[in-house]
Amino acid sequence: MDTATRIETTLADAVLTAEAAGAPPRLSAALRHAVFPKGARIRPRLTLAVAMACGDDKPALASAAAASIELLHCASLVHDDMPCFDDAETRRGKPSVHRAFGVPLAVLAGDALIVLAFQTVARAAPCAPDRVPAVLIAVGDGVGVPFGIVAGQAWECEPRADMSDYHRQKTGALFAAACVAGAAASGHPEPEAWRLLGDRLGEAYQVADDLRDAVEDEATIGKPVGRDKALGRPSAVIELGLQGAVARLRTLSEAAVAAIPDCPGQGVLRAVMLAEAQRLVPRKLATAA
Amino acid sequence: MDTATRIETTLADAVLTAEAAGAPPRLSAALRHAVFPKGARIRPRLTLAVAMACGDDKPALASAAAASIELLHCASLVHDDMPCFDDAETRRGKPSVHRAFGVPLAVLAGDALIVLAFQTVARAAPCAPDRVPAVLIAVGDGVGVPFGIVAGQAWECEPRADMSDYHRQKTGALFAAACVAGAAASGHPEPEAWRLLGDRLGEAYQVADDLRDAVEDEATIGKPVGRDKALGRPSAVIELGLQGAVARLRTLSEAAVAAIPDCPGQGVLRAVMLAEAQRLVPRKLATAA
Numbered sequence: 001m002d003t004a005t006r007i008e009t010t011l012a013d014a015v016l017t018a019e020a021a022g023a024p025p026r027l028s029a030a031l032r033h034a035v036f037p038k039g040a041r042i043r044p045r046l047t048l049a050v051a052m053a054c055g056d057d058k059p060a061l062a063s064a065a066a067a068s069i070e071l072l073h074c075a076s077l078v079h080d081d082m083p084c085f086d087d088a089e090t091r092r093g094k095p096s097v098h099r100a101f102g103v104p105l106a107v108l109a110g111d112a113l114i115v116l117a118f119q120t121v122a123r124a125a126p127c128a129p130d131r132v133p134a135v136l137i138a139v140g141d142g143v144g145v146p147f148g149i150v151a152g153q154a155w156e157c158e159p160r161a162d163m164s165d166y167h168r169q170k171t172g173a174l175f176a177a178a179c180v181a182g183a184a185a186s187g188h189p190e191p192e193a194w195r196l197l198g199d200r201l202g203e204a205y206q207v208a209d210d211l212r213d214a215v216e217d218e219a220t221i222g223k224p225v226g227r228d229k230a231l232g233r234p235s236a237v238i239e240l241g242l243q244g245a246v247a248r249l250r251t252l253s254e255a256a257v258a259a260i261p262d263c264p265g266q267g268v269l270r271a272v273m274l275a276e277a278q279r280l281v282p283r284k285l286a287t288a289a
Numbered sequence: 290m291d292t293a294t295r296i297e298t299t300l301a302d303a304v305l306t307a308e309a310a311g312a313p314p315r316l317s318a319a320l321r322h323a324v325f326p327k328g329a330r331i332r333p334r335l336t337l338a339v340a341m342a343c344g345d346d347k348p349a350l351a352s353a354a355a356a357s358i359e360l361l362h363c364a365s366l367v368h369d370d371m372p373c374f375d376d377a378e379t380r381r382g383k384p385s386v387h388r389a390f391g392v393p394l395a396v397l398a399g400d401a402l403i404v405l406a407f408q409t410v411a412r413a414a415p416c417a418p419d420r421v422p423a424v425l426i427a428v429g430d431g432v433g434v435p436f437g438i439v440a441g442q443a444w445e446c447e448p449r450a451d452m453s454d455y456h457r458q459k460t461g462a463l464f465a466a467a468c469v470a471g472a473a474a475s476g477h478p479e480p481e482a483w484r485l486l487g488d489r490l491g492e493a494y495q496v497a498d499d500l501r502d503a504v505e506d507e508a509t510i511g512k513p514v515g516r517d518k519a520l521g522r523p524s525a526v527i528e529l530g531l532q533g534a535v536a537r538l539r540t541l542s543e544a545a546v547a548a549i550p551d552c553p554g555q556g557v558l559r560a561v562m563l564a565e566a567q568r569l570v571p572r573k574l575a576t577a578a
Contacts, residue, residue: 017434020435020436022436027434031434079396079397085396102446112443114400115432115433115439116433119426119429122429126422129422130418132422133414137411137412140407144408146308147311150397154313154316157393157394157397
């Protein structure tokens with residue numbers, strides 16, 4: 001089964017549990033709306049790439065770890081899009097969850113997705129119970145307190161925020177979790193050694209996101225553009241200029257590849273990571289650079 | 290260590306992790322506000338009572354399971370109190386989290402508490418890794434989709450709701466999880482056998498909550514009263530009258546005690562449950578009845 005199919009199948013199985021007879025149907029519909037049709041699935045592809053580089057001897061647990069990372073990413077999109085934060089009307093080219101289902105169901109859908117992420121890993125436990133705690137700790141660190149993406153989002157509610165803390169927690173934490181969880185699911189002896197790769201990829205992705213916000217249109221990326229400038233948010237493009245940001249993205253991508261720990265599939269993973277990094281550059285800039 | 294101390298110590302350790310240097314301080318403060326000072330801690334006391342009846346041979350895991358149940362209860366209070374649901378100004382005798390910290394931090398504090406619940410169980414794994422998946426599945430079932438408390442709350446967003454589904458999911462699910470998780474943490478061979486006890490206690494608690502809403506004052510219970518009547522919500526008091534509701538509470542409590550499965554501490558647990566049930570009746574009705 002190819003990587004994309006593994007991810008979509010595992011996500012579909014997870015979301016299907018929400019649709020049991022006797023469950024509230026609008027909540028189930030909101031969950032499905034939040035998870036499908038697919039986004040880029042960058043984070044779960046990263047989890048599986050790392051798991052495969054480490055041997056992927058427990059594929060059901062690795063798939064569950066990948067799905068849990070994506071479910072948490074979807075949860076954060078649902079909550080961050082709400083009127084009290086970004087007030088985003090669209091997401092992945094369709095109405096955001098609160099626009100389609102209302103704010104109360106957006107709150108609950110986000111909550112349910114967070115729980116579903118942990119349920120998904122717990123339900124995969126029979127194939128490798130001894131590895132489950134490390135996977136869960138990696139996933140929890142990436143999303144919760146003190147330094148996960150929820151903490152990152154909370155910096156928007158502080159009177160003073162360190163921008164590097166903000167970005168590292170808001171974006172980088174889940175990339176780091178994606179790597180560490182993939183390594184833990186495949187029984188790598190030192191899953192934490194994979195954190196640096198995730199941190200650097202997270203930084204690279206943040207720069208790529210700033211570039212997309214600056215140069216793409218809404219139809220291409222499925223969400224409103226020009227928001228950083230409009231909302232006065234920090235952005236690598238505003239700080240470094242377009243070409244400076246593209247150069248920074250390349251530097252970070254190379255640093256990420258250099259951070260891949262020793263593992264059986266190190267060479268293949270390097271090639272995959274370089275190809276992924278290439279895809280992060282908006283097309284109109286990739287040809288110009 | 291007595292039960293109350295076990296619960297407060299485990300919760301304090303969990304919340305302390307949110308206060309690490311580099312974490313957003315207002316989010317940390319909102320978490321602390323949501324969890325302390327203590328509420329009645331009915332659910333985690335139930336988890337520990339069941340764990341002790343089953344031998345309590347892995348107390349660190351049982352304490353973590355109890356804390357996780359209470360953290361999820363606190364998370365649901367934070368989100369359910371928000372303006373898009375109950376718009377409650379007070380909780381446990383002080384401002385609700387969104388009143389004290391604003392809606393964005395209420396969303397994030399609830400999210401972080403859900404994650405912290407699972408982190409707390411995962412971090413206790415070294416003492417009994419083989420039991421962790423069953424504990425996590427019990428906890429996840431109690432809070433998530435399809436039938437946990439998040440699903441219960443979502444019935445408020447449906448055009449038609451079955452009231453027994455609503456109550457069973459909104460209140461009963463976490464009581465059931467409290468029992469099943471306690472049994473799983475102590476290695477009971479059939480944790481699911483404990484679900485019926487939790488279901489019945491959840492129903493009893495719901496009736497007790499309806500009674501408190503009808504006869505107590507805000508200073509006594511720390512939250513607004515008379516809300517069921519004001520909001521047109523279903524209530525055992527409106528349906529059965531005051532004395533009828535008290536009689537129903539006693540019947541449910543006895544049915545709960547009768548549902549306790551075989552275990553080493555069955556006799557003690559029966560006595561504890563009857564004493565707990567007695568505490569559920571508002572004082573002014575207990576003397577009159």
